[in-house]
Amino acid sequence: MRKFSIGFALGGGGARGLAHIGVLRVLERNGIFPDSIAGTSMGALIGAMYSCGMPSDAIEKRCEDFLHTDIFRSLGFDELAGDGQKTFFRGIADKIKRKLMSHLSGVKMAFMDKKAVEAMVAYFLPDIGFSGLKIPFSCVAVDICGGRETVIDNGPLRSAVMSSMAIPGMLPPVEHGEKVLVDGGVIQMIPAKALRCGCCDFVLGVDVSPKLIAVPAGKLGTALEIVQRSNDITSDMLREVLSAYADYILTPSIGDIKWYEMSRLKDAVRAGEDEMSEKIQELKKRLAEKKRKTFLARLFS
DSSP: OOOOOEEEEEOOOGGGGGHHHHHHHHHHHTTOOOSEEEEETHHHHHHHHHHTTOOHHHHHHHHHHHTTSHHHHHHTHHHHHTTSOOOHHHHHHHHHHHHHHHHHTTTOSBSSOHHHHHHHHHHHSOSOBGGGOSSOEEEEEEETTTTEEEEEOSSBHHHHHHHHHOOTBTSOOEEETTEEEEEGGGTOSSTHHHHHTTTOSEEEEEOOSOOOOOOOGGGOOSHHHHHHHHHHHHHHHHHHHHGGGOSEEEOOOOTTOOTTOGGGHHHHHHHHHHHHHHHHHHHHHHHHHHHHHTHHHHHOO
16 A cells, blocks of 8 residues: 655745744654655755754754854845834935845845855755755745746755745846746745645645735835735735645744744744644644545555
8 A cells, every 4th residue: 555645835934934843843743744845935945954854953953053153144134134123313224225225126136145145055954966865855946037837856955945045136046957046935835736746645734924914005105015015915816826735734823023034033933833733633633534535545556
């Protein structure tokens, strides 16, 4: 009989994706381990680390240590986060920064330096290929030129994860053969489809993206805000459609953590741990139901 296979689809969301660590910790404690993993953006990084054989505790420790490195400081996440308080002079500085970013967007492919991003990925992942992983892994990126999603499951691991994490405009795109790849979250925020195509019997999707909520009309005061809002609506609808590829979607209550707030590691991990702890019995029930439903198919396959 073919073994019942479980796939983890770890979604994108920048620092919000650190919640995956807490989710994995609770699954480990309950003896639930993946037969394959797919990741998008931060989910690709966490998923790749887990596929290398790093348990959740080791991943969290690695992330915590990273916050004190020169590599982290060079990426400028703290500058994006600011001090959380809008003073008069801070407001002026923000206006200047927006003007500068607008200018740079016309002359650079990304705000973050390519070498710094490469150093970050190298800090977390060994220089190996997919064939050297302990758990089958794939990550989702988007060919910005061809306009199609790309599921990467072979070749160098680091460049594949960099491709999946390349937030358009913020992190540099990655050349992959004839393709130019950016963040998989452009199309698949939760990479459940990639696992379903790989014939997983049960797909657990973890959605760490911010939820779309109604906003007052007066809050959309600039062209940039209107464009961003339109993109958010498109992404939300696409995520809803693609979520159908998962058997179970977990949505940790991550709150207001922004994609660049890496220093809120503990808050994100705790959110993932709390949500998975609350839903673990329900997940076990769904797993048992799917095992029964697929029994004959697996018996004669």
